[in-house]
Amino acid sequence: xxxxxxxxxxxxxxxxxxxxxxxxxxxxxxxxxxxxxxxxxxxxxxxxxxxxxxxxxxxxxxxxxxxxxxxxxxxxxxxxxxxxxxxxxxxxxxxxxxxxxxxxxxxxxxxxxxxxxxxxxxxxxxxxxxxxxxxxxxxxxxxxxxxxxxxxxxxxxxxxxxxxxxxxxxxxxxxxxxxxxxxxxxxxxxxxxxxxxxxxxxxxxxxxxxxxxxxxxxxxxxxxxxxxxxxxxxxxxxxxxxxxxxxxxxxxxxxxxxxxxxxxxxxxx
Amino acid sequence: xxxxxxxxxxxxxxxxxxxxxxxxxxxxxxxxxxxxxxxxxxxxxxxxxxxxxxxxxxxxxxxxxxxxxxxxxxxxxxxxxxxxxxxxxxxxxxxxxxxxxxxxxxxxxxxxxxxxxxxxxxxxxxxxxxxxxxxxxxxxxxxxxxxxxxxxxxxxxxxxxxxxxxxxxxxxxxxxxxxxxxxxxxxxxxxxxxxxxxxxxxxxxxxxxxxxxxxxxxxxxxxxxxxxxxxxxxxxxxxxxxxxxxxxxxxxxxxxxxxxxxxxxxxxxxxxxxxxxxxxxxxxxxxxx
Numbered sequence: 001x002x003x004x005x006x007x008x009x010x011x012x013x014x015x016x017x018x019x020x021x022x023x024x025x026x027x028x029x030x031x032x033x034x035x036x037x038x039x040x041x042x043x044x045x046x047x048x049x050x051x052x053x054x055x056x057x058x059x060x061x062x063x064x065x066x067x068x069x070x071x072x073x074x075x076x077x078x079x080x081x082x083x084x085x086x087x088x089x090x091x092x093x094x095x096x097x098x099x100x101x102x103x104x105x106x107x108x109x110x111x112x113x114x115x116x117x118x119x120x121x122x123x124x125x126x127x128x129x130x131x132x133x134x135x136x137x138x139x140x141x142x143x144x145x146x147x148x149x150x151x152x153x154x155x156x157x158x159x160x161x162x163x164x165x166x167x168x169x170x171x172x173x174x175x176x177x178x179x180x181x182x183x184x185x186x187x188x189x190x191x192x193x194x195x196x197x198x199x200x201x202x203x204x205x206x207x208x209x210x211x212x213x214x215x216x217x218x219x220x221x222x223x224x225x226x227x228x229x230x231x232x233x234x235x236x237x238x239x240x241x242x243x244x245x246x247x248x249x250x251x252x253x254x255x256x257x258x259x260x261x262x263x264x265x266x267x268x269x
Numbered sequence: 270x271x272x273x274x275x276x277x278x279x280x281x282x283x284x285x286x287x288x289x290x291x292x293x294x295x296x297x298x299x300x301x302x303x304x305x306x307x308x309x310x311x312x313x314x315x316x317x318x319x320x321x322x323x324x325x326x327x328x329x330x331x332x333x334x335x336x337x338x339x340x341x342x343x344x345x346x347x348x349x350x351x352x353x354x355x356x357x358x359x360x361x362x363x364x365x366x367x368x369x370x371x372x373x374x375x376x377x378x379x380x381x382x383x384x385x386x387x388x389x390x391x392x393x394x395x396x397x398x399x400x401x402x403x404x405x406x407x408x409x410x411x412x413x414x415x416x417x418x419x420x421x422x423x424x425x426x427x428x429x430x431x432x433x434x435x436x437x438x439x440x441x442x443x444x445x446x447x448x449x450x451x452x453x454x455x456x457x458x459x460x461x462x463x464x465x466x467x468x469x470x471x472x473x474x475x476x477x478x479x480x481x482x483x484x485x486x487x488x489x490x491x492x493x494x495x496x497x498x499x500x501x502x503x504x505x506x507x508x509x510x511x512x513x514x515x516x517x518x519x520x521x522x523x524x525x526x527x528x529x530x531x532x533x534x535x536x537x538x539x540x541x542x543x544x545x546x547x548x549x550x551x552x553x554x555x556x557x558x
Contacts (some may be wrong), residue, residue: 029549044547052421073309173364176359177364179321179326179359179361179364180359180364180365181365181377182326182352183324183326183352183356183357183359183427183432184352184365184377184378184426184427185352185353185360185378185381185382185430186377187349187381196479201367202365202367202368203367205367206364206365206366206367209364209367209412212365
């Protein structure tokens with residue numbers, strides 16, 4: 001069902017990772033993604049894996065929840081792994097007709113699969129441990145230097161907050177409308193492509209109508225509370241780096257350095 | 270004749286996930302053809318879940334739903350046929366309006382049934398007449414109507430399917446008193462004329478007293494009471510324990526009884542109240558007035 005979509009889903013728990021400053025988490029995640037792509041051998045990837053698992057453990061989010069976030073990308077992992085296994089030249093292990101599987105290919109596909117899994121897991125850590133508001137707040141602050149280039153970062157952050165806030169609402173609304181039209185005999189499952197696109201109209205039109213309606217209502221509500229953009233706006237919750245954030249940076253940077261060193265100093269395979 | 274029946278109906282949301290929640294447990298329920306059944310229960314008691322099983326929007330976790338003696342999930346591919354036989358109007362159904370004109374919107378259901386144009390036109394005209402939408406409004410865009418008119422248009426959209434069973438989830442919620450009375454009266458008249466079996470979910474005990482032949486009380490996904498309207502409303506203490514109430518007029522009569530007046534317990538409409546009290550007045554009044 002539509003409800004299974006888990007974009008930006010926050011998993012409430014009490015952990016060091018939950019308590020960290022969202023800016024630090026956000027920047028660390030970006031840094032770690034870069035590092036994942038720099039890791040080119042077993043030693044480096046092993047370090048990445050250890051660090052990733054340590055963070056997962058610290059986040060106190062159940063393993064089951066992480067596995068659920070991996071589920072939708074399993075086909076992508078398999079696809080890339082298979083392609084890599086087939087197209088890398090090297091020591092042939094197994095051959096049938098024009099299909100060759102090499103030792104290097106197998107290793108490479110293992111690396112690639114592992115790398116994609118790490119990518120998803122580490123971004124999941126961020127979304128599971130950070131509320132959408134915290135996250136947009138962090139993004140606003142991280143990108144605030146762009147204000148000098150006359151880009152209104154606050155506006156973009158606000159748009160993002162609102163969009164994230166309304167994803168569940170719109171999903172619920174879509175389900176409601178679909179049920180109502182199905183009750184009137186709307187047929188969404190069969191027919192040619194054109195017929196199916198036409199069958200979507202009775203759902204899309206009311207959905208658009210209500211989305212606009214909601215947007216106007218929200219705008220009114222915001223104006224009633226004197227919202228006038230980011231200028232001179234103060235915050236209820238000030239973001240502050242605490243000891244744990246400096247400690248996290250203190251651990252993170254050497255780990256990254258270690259991974260890069262391992263990747264550079266030890267030969268690829 | 271039984272038209273709709275559930276046998277040991279169970280429904281669990283999100284089975285096998287940490288968010289698992291039982292919404293219905295062992296619901297055994299039968300509806301006689303041509304009657305009006307009221308479904309009441311506090312929020313979260315499973316009313317909406319139950320009615321969505323009747324036209325196959327939800328599939329039971331366990332047990333079955335029988336329509337005219339046949340399980341509706343016997344042939345999953347023919348579930349649309351079930352939806353044509355069991356019309357369902359959701360709460361605040363205005364959001365289902367989408368077509369260019371009210372007329373075309375009401376025709377959406379009948380068109381999906383594959384009827385010919387004359388029949389569709391007849392049904393649209395009839396449904397509009399049932400809910401009291403004028404010819405002039407039929408040509409307008411549904412988005413230009415007032416709240417009450419939109420409600421009528423949405424109701425007409427389901428009535429036009431002329432299903433054997435019509436389920437209404439809070440059809441009068443959010444309407445002003447006059448709009449509420451008018452819609453209820455029209456629905457009731459339509460029910461009497463067509464003999465449609467009707468299931469109405471409502472929070473208003475007054476509305477229930479006016480329209481329902483039988484009332485089912487749901488509590489935590491179980492049937493707490495299911496009996497004739499008068500019999501259900503005579504059990505005020507039980508209803509109050511379930512977070513519900515009796516119609517105000519019933520409350521008055523329960524009070525009168527407690528104070529020693531020889532009145533019946535199952536008075537639940539003002540009209541019946543008047544008919545009970547007037548003879549009493551005449552009887553006793555002769556001495557005192």
